[in-house]
Amino acid sequence: GENVEQHPSTLSVQEGDSAVIKCTYSDSASNYFPWYKQELGKRPQLIIDIRSNVGEKKDQRIAVTLNKTAKHFSLHITETQPEDSAVYFCATMYNFNKFYFGSGTKLNVKP
Amino acid sequence: DAGVTQSPTHLIKTRGQQVTLRCSPKSGHDTVSWYQQALGQGPQFIFQYYEEEERQRGNFPDRFSGHQFPNYSSELNVNALLLGDSALYLCASSLGVGNTGELFFGEGSRLTVL
Numbered sequence: 001g002e003n004v005e006q007h008p009s010t011l012s013v014q015e016g017d018s019a020v021i022k023c024t025y026s027d028s029a030s031n032y033f034p035w036y037k038q039e040l041g042k043r044p045q046l047i048i049d050i051r052s053n054v055g056e057k058k059d060q061r062i063a064v065t066l067n068k069t070a071k072h073f074s075l076h077i078t079e080t081q082p083e084d085s086a087v088y089f090c091a092t093m094y095n096f097n098k099f100y101f102g103s104g105t106k107l108n109v110k111p
Numbered sequence: 112d113a114g115v116t117q118s119p120t121h122l123i124k125t126r127g128q129q130v131t132l133r134c135s136p137k138s139g140h141d142t143v144s145w146y147q148q149a150l151g152q153g154p155q156f157i158f159q160y161y162e163e164e165e166r167q168r169g170n171f172p173d174r175f176s177g178h179q180f181p182n183y184s185s186e187l188n189v190n191a192l193l194l195g196d197s198a199l200y201l202c203a204s205s206l207g208v209g210n211t212g213e214l215f216f217g218e219g220s221r222l223t224v225l
Binding site for chain 2: 001004006034036042043044045046049089091096097098099100101102103104
């Protein structure tokens, strides 16, 4: 099965700085790579995703890059704000809507 | 438009007992997946239901079973509870098993096994 590794496990940045979270995966058959944000006690919510035929996708302050050859993808958040503080999970989709999640990154944005 | 709803939100059981968790998918969705999220970890795939059948299964023992009803709602049953079953159980709905679409999660059912 798929193995997804996520780093770092915790990340603390100053408001306005950028944050980068990285994930690697093992199965080359994975073809969809979403990122979820989970606030304390809340459900995971999709913030951005990328498919295997695209190398980069951007949505306002959030971007995701994918390197299929190296089997890694990254989340980039620019101009961080305190409300960006949450746990972020990367995931890969393997075999029709069967998702594998990373272990999460706790992002703390200090005002 | 109602999102994914789960019940109960919290429950406490003792070892050896059985539990049933319930999920109603987002309107228009026909596929339900269940995930177990231990404290400080990412969600782990348990199984997926589509057309009232289990279509895929993760690395979970047979103590974990489920059901999907004609209205697409679903139940997760766990028998012979162990302390290690304590976790947040998340239900996620999507449209079709072959569609690489977004997962919509419910708020989860937090199970504590004493």
